[in-house]
Amino acid sequence: MSETRVVSRGIAIALGVLSILLVVGLGGAIIYYTGVVAGRDNTIQTLTTEKTQLGGWLDGNMSLLQAALVERASIEIKLDNPTSGLPGIQSNFTSVLAALEALETSQTKPALDVSTVAEDDPIRNTGVMTLGILPAGYSPAPSWQPGIDIIAHYKATITYNGIPVQPTYLLLQVAKKTVYNPSSKDFPDETLASELTDASADFVMMVRPVTPGVVELDVYYVGPLDRDHVADYTLVITAGFRLGTKVIWGSSLQSLCMLGWSMDPYYPIASTVLPDGTTHYFWTNALGAFVSCDEAVLWQRKMLGLTIPQG
Numbered sequence: 315m316s317e318t319r320v321v322s323r324g325i326a327i328a329l330g331v332l333s334i335l336l337v338v339g340l341g342g343a344i345i346y347y348t349g350v351v352a353g354r355d356n357t358i359q360t361l362t363t364e365k366t367q368l369g370g371w372l373d374g375n376m377s378l379l380q381a382a383l384v385e386r387a388s389i390e391i392k393l394d395n396p397t398s399g400l401p402g403i404q405s406n407f408t409s410v411l412a413a414l415e416a417l418e419t420s421q422t423k424p425a426l427d428v429s430t431v432a433e434d435d436p437i438r439n440t441g442v443m444t445l446g447i448l449p450a451g452y453s454p455a456p457s458w459q460p461g462i463d464i465i466a467h468y469k470a471t472i473t474y475n476g477i478p479v480q481p482t483y484l485l486l487q488v489a490k491k492t493v494y495n496p497s498s499k500d501f502p503d504e505t506l507a508s509e510l511t512d513a514s515a516d517f518v519m520m521v522r523p524v525t526p527g528v529v530e531l532d533v534y535y536v537g538p539l540d541r542d543h544v545a546d547y548t549l550v551i552t553a554g555f556r557l558g559t560k561v562i563w564g565s566s567l568q569s570l571c572m573l574g575w576s577m578d579p580y581y582p583i584a585s586t587v588l589p590d591g592t593t594h595y596f597w598t599n600a601l602g603a604f605v606s607c608d609e610a611v612l613w614q615r616k617m618l619g620l621t622i623p624q625g
Contacts, residue, residue, distance in 0.1 A: 478527020
């Protein structure tokens with residue numbers, strides 16, 4: 315009987331120990347899987363947040379892309395309309411995008427490269443005008459031709475980081491060169507000096523776009539037709555290009571030779587009547603044998619009775 319009690323007690327103890335182990339194992343499993351579930355919940359929440367942010371970013375960029383496409387379509391429609399006044403803007407649109415990319419990658423100082431070429435006399439690279447004034451006592455003859463030509467023609471190229479761009483602004487400043495005999499000499503043998511005065515009010519520049527980065531510049535003289543304006547002039551052509559909120563500038567110098575008369579050795583005077591009835595004169599070589607405007611105007615001013623003043 316006592317043997318049976320001992321066995322029963324051993325079984326009860328074994329069952330108790332087993333129950334404790336089961337309870338401990340179940341608790342550990344609950345704790346472990348609770349942590350796993352919580353970690354998965356955090357992962358799911360993180361992925362959901364990232365998905366929402368990515369969706370917003372994609373939606374925003376899609377809106378920007380759609381707006382850009384709409385703007386480009388609008389530009390193309392205007393290009394198809396010859397009265398829109400927007401020649402070459404599509405090519406310029408492409409140039410702007412390229413310039414923006416270049417601006418981000420380039421370390422160079424933002425500036426436009428402006429280059430000009432004179433079409434009247436490309437050999438001497440100067441514009442030429444004639445006021446139609448002959449010295450007293452002289453009659454029209456070869457090298458003494460009084461026709462009036464008060465238009466000078468130039469071409470200009472405008473580039474930004476090598477990219478041709480249509481300028482937003484084109485400005486003209488004109489300086490007149492006056493030669494004089496200095497009373498206060500910088501060294502003992504100095505006999506001639508010069509000064510520049512602003513003569514911009516006597517000139518008007520007409521801008522005629524050709525393609526993005528190329529423009530024709532017609533410079534008109536609107537001042538008085540008198541002998542004192544026979545002079546060597548300097549043109550400062552300044553271009554501005556709006557890039558975003560900034561305006562990038564560049565400039566170029568050009569020459570303009572204002573003569574009293576043409577010294578072209580060919581006669582008779584070459585001219586043509588324009589559709590509006592006005593006469594336009596042109597020359598093969600208005601400067602004649604002179605190789606520079608500076609010497610030519612000094613001689614012509616002398617022949618017109620203008621002496622070199624004392625300064």
